[in-house]
Amino acid sequence: MSQSCPRCISCREYGYNTIIMKKKISALMSNSRNLVIIQWSIPAALAVSAILVELLEHKLEGDLHFDGLFLVELLTFGFFGPLIVAGIIIYLRRLVSDELKMAHELQVLNEKLEARVEERTAELEKSNNELLQANTELMKLDELKSEFVSLVSHELRAPLTALNGGLEVAMQSADTLPEKSREVLEIMVGESNRLTAFVQSILDVSRLDAGQMDIVLGPVAVRPLMEQAASVVLASTQREADWHITPDLPPVLADETYLEQVARNLIRNADKYSKKNRPIHICASLENNHVRIGIKDHGPGINAIQREHIFDRFTRLNNNESAPPGWGLGLYLSQKLIAAQNGKIEILSPIWDDEENPGSEFYLFLPIVQAPEELT
Ligand code: ADP
Numbered sequence: 001m002s003q004s005c006p007r008c009i010s011c012r013e014y015g016y017n018t019i020i021m022k023k024k025i026s027a028l029m030s031n032s033r034n035l036v037i038i039q040w041s042i043p044a045a046l047a048v049s050a051i052l053v054e055l056l057e058h059k060l061e062g063d064l065h066f067d068g069l070f071l072v073e074l075l076t077f078g079f080f081g082p083l084i085v086a087g088i089i090i091y092l093r094r095l096v097s098d099e100l101k102m103a104h105e106l107q108v109l110n111e112k113l114e115a116r117v118e119e120r121t122a123e124l125e126k127s128n129n130e131l132l133q134a135n136t137e138l139m140k141l142d143e144l145k146s147e148f149v150s151l152v153s154h155e156l157r158a159p160l161t162a163l164n165g166g167l168e169v170a171m172q173s174a175d176t177l178p179e180k181s182r183e184v185l186e187i188m189v190g191e192s193n194r195l196t197a198f199v200q201s202i203l204d205v206s207r208l209d210a211g212q213m214d215i216v217l218g219p220v221a222v223r224p225l226m227e228q229a230a231s232v233v234l235a236s237t238q239r240e241a242d243w244h245i246t247p248d249l250p251p252v253l254a255d256e257t258y259l260e261q262v263a264r265n266l267i268r269n270a271d272k273y274s275k276k277n278r279p280i281h282i283c284a285s286l287e288n289n290h291v292r293i294g295i296k297d298h299g300p301g302i303n304a305i306q307r308e309h310i311f312d313r314f315t316r317l318n319n320n321e322s323a324p325p326g327w328g329l330g331l332y333l334s335q336k337l338i339a340a341q342n343g344k345i346e347i348l349s350p351i352w353d354d355e356e357n358p359g360s361e362f363y364l365f366l367p368i369v370q371a372p373e374e375l376t
Contacts, residue, residue: 018114021107028100035093042089043082050077150206153199160196167192194325201329208336215340219251219369220259222284222291229263230282239271244283252291252366258337265330266362270297272324275357294363301349301358311335342367
């Protein structure tokens, strides 16, 4: 049984061609058989009729003598004429049988080709099924892994909250502790905060991947949100923020909590990856029904190849010991969160005429809240 794929046009055309070829071969075979029959019968009939006509003609003329002229006529019309006709028919029959031979060879080739196509189609189908099965298994494994990671992160969150609470209480009386103990306590607070942030990021990633992030869109004022994010991030650093926010910006349609999370992440990165004593520039302006929020730094810059992968999970451009701590999840999360709020996040780099610190700008585009009359 032919296993040609039902939707593939080439296979259907191939099937039609095979049928046409078979019909052609059977027509050629019957032509060839007919030519064998007429190859001798027509010349024989011609010879007999020519001889009879000659005899009749000479008889009617009363001149039935087998002289030279009569013999020449008999030979010409009764022998050579039919012989030439027989030659032509033989020649035609050869042509037909050559064509028949070629068509037959072609059919054999066609059948071989069809068998190979069937064989390959079956092989392809088999590997397709195997791939599908492997994919399903991988997806199951991925789901299991996500569930496991999410479970572990959940389980870690409660003890971490208790630990952070205890450390906070201990920090309140840190002044009374000997210097060495205070230093250890401060390290513990730092590490505990880092671990908490990591666990939170992992939980966010699992929730995002599972489509369980509850994004609630509403009007959000850009300036207060950016000021809040910058004050939280820059509180523990000496870094200055340089503000360029257009006055009276309309509110954007976004989720306040998640937008602040993204803003904090971008400002934290600008701080982490820039030289000390250089400010972070925070800008916002209106562009075609969108607010463009930009965070510019004086860092090492991000080239075109790096920009292609920087939003991928666990991507870090520099992972050696001297690199600031991180897990390569912040930008992945930020991009997903901004996309979920109908916005986009992009990068410009270099942005300064400074070879050592060409800097980069991460900017967000978010739709503004449309007034009801603008919507109609
Ligand atoms: P993390 O900072 O935790 O590593 P991110 O996803 O926030 O994770 O950033 C991914 C990588 O992108 C960082 O490791 C860093 O190499 C690079 N990066 C992010 N922001 C900047 C920036 N402003 N300037 C230069 N490189 C940056």
